[in-house]
Every structure is written in structure tokens, then in C-alpha cells.
Amino acid sequence: MPKDVAIIGVGQSPFYRGYKGSIRELAFEAFREAMQDAGISAADIGASIICSAPEYDSQRSPSGIIAEYLGLNPQPTFAIESVCSASTSGLRAGYAMVKSGLHDIVLVLGFQKMSEITSADSQERMGRGADIMWESPFGTMMPAYYAMHACAHFDKYGSTEKDLAMIRVKSAKYGVINEKAVYRKEVSLEEALAAPVVTSPLKRFDCCANADGASCVIIANKDRAKEICKKPVWFMGLGAATASMTLTGRESLYAISCARTAAQEAYAMAGVTPRDIDVAEVHDCFTIAELLAYEALGFAEPGKGVELIRDGQTYIGGKIPVNVDGGLLSKGHPIGATGGSQIRTIVLQLREEAGAMQVPGAEIGLVHNIGGVGVYGNVIILGR
Amino acid sequence: MPKDVAIIGVGQSPFYRGYKGSIRELAFEAFREAMQDAGISAADIGASIICSAPEYDSQRSPSGIIAEYLGLNPQPTFAIESVCSASTSGLRAGYAMVKSGLHDIVLVLGFQKMSEITSADSQERMGRGADIMWESPFGTMMPAYYAMHACAHFDKYGSTEKDLAMIRVKSAKYGVINEKAVYRKEVSLEEALAAPVVTSPLKRFDCCANADGASCVIIANKDRAKEICKKPVWFMGLGAATASMTLTGRESLYAISCARTAAQEAYAMAGVTPRDIDVAEVHDCFTIAELLAYEALGFAEPGKGVELIRDGQTYIGGKIPVNVDGGLLSKGHPIGATGGSQIRTIVLQLREEAGAMQVPGAEIGLVHNIGGVGVYGNVIILGR
Numbered sequence: 091m092p093k094d095v096a097i098i099g100v101g102q103s104p105f106y107r108g109y110k111g112s113i114r115e116l117a118f119e120a121f122r123e124a125m126q127d128a129g130i131s132a133a134d135i136g137a138s139i140i141c142s143a144p145e146y147d148s149q150r151s152p153s154g155i156i157a158e159y160l161g162l163n164p165q166p167t168f169a170i171e172s173v174c175s176a177s178t179s180g181l182r183a184g185y186a187m188v189k190s191g192l193h194d195i196v197l198v199l200g201f202q203k204m205s206e207i208t209s210a211d212s213q214e215r216m217g218r219g220a221d222i223m224w225e226s227p228f229g230t231m232m233p234a235y236y237a238m239h240a241c242a243h244f245d246k247y248g249s250t251e252k253d254l255a256m257i258r259v260k261s262a263k264y265g266v267i268n269e270k271a272v273y274r275k276e277v278s279l280e281e282a283l284a285a286p287v288v289t290s291p292l293k294r295f296d297c298c299a300n301a302d303g304a305s306c307v308i309i310a311n312k313d314r315a316k317e318i319c320k321k322p323v324w325f326m327g328l329g330a331a332t333a334s335m336t337l338t339g340r341e342s343l344y345a346i347s348c349a350r351t352a353a354q355e356a357y358a359m360a361g362v363t364p365r366d367i368d369v370a371e372v373h374d375c376f377t378i379a380e381l382l383a384y385e386a387l388g389f390a391e392p393g394k395g396v397e398l399i400r401d402g403q404t405y406i407g408g409k410i411p412v413n414v415d416g417g418l419l420s421k422g423h424p425i426g427a428t429g430g431s432q433i434r435t436i437v438l439q440l441r442e443e444a445g446a447m448q449v450p451g452a453e454i455g456l457v458h459n460i461g462g463v464g465v466y467g468n469v470i471i472l473g474r
Numbered sequence: 475m476p477k478d479v480a481i482i483g484v485g486q487s488p489f490y491r492g493y494k495g496s497i498r499e500l501a502f503e504a505f506r507e508a509m510q511d512a513g514i515s516a517a518d519i520g521a522s523i524i525c526s527a528p529e530y531d532s533q534r535s536p537s538g539i540i541a542e543y544l545g546l547n548p549q550p551t552f553a554i555e556s557v558c559s560a561s562t563s564g565l566r567a568g569y570a571m572v573k574s575g576l577h578d579i580v581l582v583l584g585f586q587k588m589s590e591i592t593s594a595d596s597q598e599r600m601g602r603g604a605d606i607m608w609e610s611p612f613g614t615m616m617p618a619y620y621a622m623h624a625c626a627h628f629d630k631y632g633s634t635e636k637d638l639a640m641i642r643v644k645s646a647k648y649g650v651i652n653e654k655a656v657y658r659k660e661v662s663l664e665e666a667l668a669a670p671v672v673t674s675p676l677k678r679f680d681c682c683a684n685a686d687g688a689s690c691v692i693i694a695n696k697d698r699a700k701e702i703c704k705k706p707v708w709f710m711g712l713g714a715a716t717a718s719m720t721l722t723g724r725e726s727l728y729a730i731s732c733a734r735t736a737a738q739e740a741y742a743m744a745g746v747t748p749r750d751i752d753v754a755e756v757h758d759c760f761t762i763a764e765l766l767a768y769e770a771l772g773f774a775e776p777g778k779g780v781e782l783i784r785d786g787q788t789y790i791g792g793k794i795p796v797n798v799d800g801g802l803l804s805k806g807h808p809i810g811a812t813g814g815s816q817i818r819t820i821v822l823q824l825r826e827e828a829g830a831m832q833v834p835g836a837e838i839g840l841v842h843n844i845g846g847v848g849v850y851g852n853v854i855i856l857g858r
């Protein structure tokens with residue numbers, strides 16, 4: 091894979107519970123940091139792509155107002171949505187727009203202010219992310235879906251609640267050192283296991299929390315990247331796939347097929363294997379989701395993902411450090427911003443600027459971002 | 475501009491008032507026609523892009539359920555939104571995804587079932603397409619915005635209510651022969667001028683109507699297009715631009731600046747001038763919008779657009795036939811589907827398959843699609 095499209099700047103707002111400003115101000119927090127990181131001005135941006143799940147906003151068509159607020163008129167903009175994977179879908183489109191020659195530099199901004207609507211309403215809206223004809227009328231909610239995945243995995247492979255708790259312990263350990271995370275407190279195995287049940291077998295610490303936040307990623311073609319940037323991070327592989335939205339259409343619940351397909355595609359495009367990945371960010375909206383990701387990404391064979399967490403192999407120093415920024419479980423999950431936040435972490439890792447979270451010498455990193463309950467899967471492989 | 479990305483299939487549902495089926499069934503109507511037109515099967519589609527304004531749906535993240543219903547799993551999909559220009563924004567991203575080599579064939583499906591919510595709610599939702607901090611709280615609505623544009627144009631250039639009525643007379647004449655249009659009845663100049671006022675100076679026949687509908691456009695790279703398609707229609711130029719969402723941020727109201735910028739970009743990319751365009755589809759959500767389009771696209775100098783309609787030059791046989799499928803005014807305006815419907819009309823024209831609407835010998839066509847009140851402007855030039 092030729093190095094012809096690069097990431098030249100990344101930014102992220104802190105992730106908040108109950109942000110008091112407007113979405114445009116939230117977006118600006120990530121934008122400012124990314125622009126300072128890239129060292130460019132608004133006039134350098136050829137186009138912007140704004141990523142969010144629009145159900146959470148009062149503002150309709152927020153890309154227009156955000157582009158205006160960021161000083162990005164008259165350059166084109168539009169919005170991309172694939173629920174929780176919106177910003178990596180945006181990155182895929184942004185990559186294509188640069189690679190195709192339509193623009194030299196494209197800015198991909200993801201945001202979500204989930205606190206703009208009330209909590210009860212929020213659960214109902216989330217539920218409508220499942221098939222509204224055949225599933226959501228029965229009261230399905232996100233934790234219930236992932237609880238079904240957990241039960242299926244436990245049943246098929248013998249994984250346990252303790253394995254899931256160990257994933258949260260790791261997440262919490264790294265959340266402590268991530269200044270932008272919502273939750274920055276260690277969680278012991280005992281605490282995780284003793285927490286109140288949300289949807290059996292998932293307990294409170296198995297679930298990530300809604301949050302408000304924004305992320306921003308600036309990408310450029312080869313010439314502009316080399317001109318602007320001392321440490322461009324290159325796109326090596328991009329994979330994307332879907333599975334049926336209705337769960338009854340799935341072959342099984344003990345695996346996330348769209349992630350597996352997307353990963354295979356990304357590895358093939360990059361010309362690398364799972365063993366070549368030095369650091370990964372995976373979509374741990376629930377602890378079980380991280381376990382499923384180990385297997386979908388080929389870090390472990392199907393059913394063997396538990397060995398990685400039991401042996402501490404996904405900590406820094408292990409075979410494949412995963413979510414060493416705390417992941418969604420500690421950072422919080424402002425859904426439209428999440429993919430861009432994962433990308434930012436990997437970019438900092440590959441530039442060796444990740445501070446206390448640094449995986450020494452990381453050269454190739456991977457992002458795994460899932461939308462809906464395994465509906466949309468995006469895998470992006472980046473390299474120095 | 476090299477001929478390297480083509481449209482190989484187009485489809486459109488009839489546009490309805492009060493469609494009784496679900497959005498997935500509505501999408502299928504356009505999909506089936508486009509797939510039959512292209513003569514390919516679902517497995518040939520590398521990726522789909524689903525375009526709509528999500529405020530009108532009960533289903534959250536409809537791209538997932540639509541891709542599933544159309545048999546497009548496990549290929550990737552995501553949603554694109556730029557209000558009324560969603561499907562041409564989708565086409566721009568689709569073009570980039572094909573041109574970049576990510577996919578050989580991409581399907582762009584636009585839909586809207588505006589009748590899924592009630593009429594009162596609909597106006598409130600539409601209003602939130604303006605800046606919710608500084609404008610929509612004052613009760614702004616679409617007709618009011620375009621009425622301001624009309625007043626500004628009347629004042630600056632001396633255009634009149636009669637000029638606008640003449641645009642509706644043309645629209646209605648062609649709407650009669652478009653089997654997929656909602657309104658298929660001639661309107662006389664007297665009727666148009668005597669119609670009840672909606673927002674002065676705009677009267678009932680100056681305004682398009684909400685509708686339910688879907689459109690589908692299939693695009694392919696050069697090799698696949700030549701292999702599959704007898705009459706590929708090629709992308710020649712793509713332009714896109716924005717203007718501030720807040721009207722107070724605009725330089726003037728007697729022109730739509732984003733359309734002008736997008737047109738200049740599209741002409742430059744295509745290497746053609748306005749005189750080279752044989753047939754055009756412009757975004758006539760209101761009659762004044764068509765008049766503004768004549769000027770933005772360079773079919774007439776600023777202030778001279780009225781001469782085109784007064785002289786009948788935008789009818790078939792005139793200098794530049796515009797909206798000879800009836801436009802939004804006669805077809806109805808199911809916002810996410812509209813751009814794709816415009817593209818379909820131009821593709822049929824360039825393949826000389828437009829029947830009674832055919833502009834003889836049309837070789838180069840243009841689509842002008844606007845989102846919001848002049849916020850997002852997309853111009854696409856197609857050629858045989």
C-alpha cells in the first residue's frame with residue numbers, strides 16, 4: 091500500500107458528562123486543537139465532513155452551522171452518519187475525497203452532545219437504532235443486545251463474567267492517565283464483579299456511559315502532508331462492512347461478523363497481519379465488545395480472546411496493547427466523536443507523543459469502530 | 475476532464491403524497507429500477523451511500539435497515555445528509571470512492587418519507603434547519619426565507635411576481651408529461667397569479683410541496699462501466715460550496731453565493747462554459763429559486779435571468795431548457811431523493827431516453843441541487 095494519504099493533525103475535546111455549551115462550541119474545542127497540531131489555517135481546508143448521530147441534536151443539519159462557526163465557508167461540507175462509527179465512516183469518505191484528487195486537505199470532525207436530550211428519551215431514541223418494524227417495539231436497548239452477545243459467547247466458548255470484569259480493570263487503569271477521559275479512577279476486579287446488574291450478565295462497570303465530546307482529524311495528500319507535517323501518519327488499510335440490522339438475520343451472536351470482514355479487508359489492503367499491529371483501539375462500548383474485537387481482529391482465534399486478557403497481553407508490554415487510553419469504558423462514548431478519538435490516540439502513539447500511555451516504538455496501529463449492534467464495522471490501519 | 479467515472483444505472487420511485495409503505499419499501503422502488511437499468515445484481519455493488527434528512531424518520535440510522543432490505547450486506551454503507559442536497563452530496567462522495575479505487579461500483583440511494591410525521595411538526599422541524607440559536611426561535615420557515623430572496627431580487631433587479639408565475643407555468647407544462655410527478659396539471663399564468671399568498675410575494679404555485687419518494691444512481695469506474703453499460707454517462711465536473719447558515723452572515727439575498735461558487739468549480743473541472751450545457755435541472759423549491767439558479771449558473775448575467783423565462787428560452791427548443799421534467803415544483807420535493815431524481819432526468823436526456831421531455835441531441839447536462847436556504851450548493855456536470 092503506497093503512502094499517499096496522511097493524517098496531519100488530530101484534536102479532541104475533553105469528554106464531558108453534561109457539557110454546558112452548544113454543539114458548535116464543543117466542535118470548536120476539537121477543531122482548535124487539530125488545527126494547532128497541523129499548523130494550518132481554515133483557508134487550507136478543502137472540505138469538511140461532519141459526523142454525528144443526529145437524533146441527539148436540536149439543531150437540524152448541524153454540519154452547516156458548524157462549518158460556519160469554524161470559519162469553513164465557502165468550502166463544501168456534508169454530514170455522515172453510521173451511528174457510533176460515524177467518524178470512521180467520515181474518515182473513509184475523507185480518504186476517498188483526498189485520494190481521488192477532489193481535495194488536497196479534508197477535515198473530519200465528529201461530535202455528539204448526548205446530554206442535549208433527557209435520559210429517558212435518550213434510551214428510547216437509542217432503541218430506534220434497531221429495526222423499528224421487528225425489534226425495537228419489543229423494548230430492546232443497547233445493554234440488552236450486548237448482554238445477548240455475552241451470553242452467546244459464554245455459552246459457546248466458556249468465557250465468564252470475571253473475564254469481562256478484567257477488561258474493565260484494564261480500561262480503568264489507563265483511564266486514570268487520560269486527561270480527557272470522563273472516568274479517571276481505578277476499578278478493582280472485586281468492585282467490577284460486585285457492581286449492580288444492568289442487563290444480566292452485564293453489570294455497571296461492563297457498560298460505557300453516554301458523554302458529550304468532539305474529535306477532529308485532518309487528512310492530506312502526499313505532497314501537502316510532506317510540506318506541512320514533520321510526522322505524517324499514513325493510511326495503510328481501510329476496511330468496512332455491514333451485517334443485518336435485525337439480529338435474527340445474523341448467523342451467530344458469539345461473533346461480530348462485520349468487524350471480521352472489515353478487518354480482513356484492511357489487513358489485505360495494508361499488506362500486514364494481526365501480528366504486525368503494535369497498538370490497537372477497539373470499540374469497547376461494553377466489556378464483551380472488546381473481547382469480541384480481539385477475535386474479530388485476529389489477535390486471538392475465535393474463543394481464545396479470554397486468554398489475552400487473562401494473561402495481561404493487552405496491557406502495555408503485552409503482545410498487543412488494546413485501549414491503553416482507557417477506551418470508551420473510561421473515556422465515555424459521545425458516539426459521533428468516538429471513532430475520531432480512537433484515531434487520535436493511534437496517531438499520538440505512532441508519533442510517540444502518547445506520554446504515559448505510550449507503547450514503546452509503535453509503528454503500526456489499528457482502529458476498530460462499530461456502529462449499531464454490529465451493523466457497521468470500520469477498521470483502519472495506520473502507519474508511520 | 476478524463477472520462478473515468480460513469481453513471482451506469484438510474485431509478486426513481488413515483489413521488490407520492492402520503493406513501494403508505496415503509497421507507498425500506500420506498501427505497502426498494504428506486505433501487506429495483508436502477509438495478510434493472512444497470513443490469514447488475516446486488517453482489518456487484520461495492521458499497522452503498524444512503525441519503526436523507528433524518529428528521530423525518532422514525533427509524534434511526536436508516537442506512538443499516540435499507541442496506542439489509544436491499545440485500546446489500548455485508549458491503550459497507552453509511553448515511554449522508556446535507557438537507558435537500560443530500561443525494562448530490564452522496565454522489566460526490568460516491569464519485570470519490572470509485573475514483574479513489576476503494577470500490578468499483580457504488581450505489582447512491584436518496585429517499586424521504588416526509589409524510590411520516592405530521593404537518594405541524596414538519597414545519598417546526600424544517601425551521602430547525604436554520605440556526606437554532608439566532609434565527610429559528612423567531613419562527614422562520616422555508617417560504618419566508620425564499621420570500622426574502624424574492625423581495626431582494628425584485629428590489630435589486632426589477633423582477634416581478636409575474637416572472638415567478640411564468641416559471642410555474644413552464645414547470646406545470648412539463649409536469650403533465652412526467653409520469654412520476656405528484657402534480658400533473660397545467661397551470662395558467664392567471665391561476666398562478668391569483669393563488670393564495672403563502673408568504674408575500676410567494677403564492678401557492680410558487681412553492682413546491684413535501685413529498686415521499688426515492689431515487690437511486692449507480693456509478694462505476696471506467697472498466698466496469700464499459701463492460702456493463704451500453705450508454706454510460708460520464709462525470710465531467712463536480713462543484714460544491716457552502717454559505718453561512720445564518721442569513722445575517724450573507725453578503726446579499728438577491729443571489730445564492732454557494733451555487734455560483736459550486737458552478738464555477740464544476741465548469742472549470744469539466745472544461746466547459748454555461749453555453750455548452752444542453753439541458754439543466756435546477757433546484758426550484760420555489761419559483762424564485764429557479765430564477766436565482768439561472769444567474770448562479772451563468773445562463774444569464776446577474777439580474778438578467780428574467781429575460782430567459784420571458785423569452786421562453788428555458789423551454790425545450792430554447793437556449794437552455796431547464797427543469798423539463800417539471801422540476802421540484804411539479805414533481806414534489808422528497809428532500810433526500812431530489813438530487814438523485816435530477817440526476818436521473820439528466821442521464822435519461824443524455825441517453826436520449828427522455829421521451830416527450832427529450833431535448834434533441836443533448837450531450838452535456840447539468841444538475842444544480844441546493845441544501846438549506848442556500849447553505850449547501852452542489853453542481854454536477856454530466857456528459858455522454
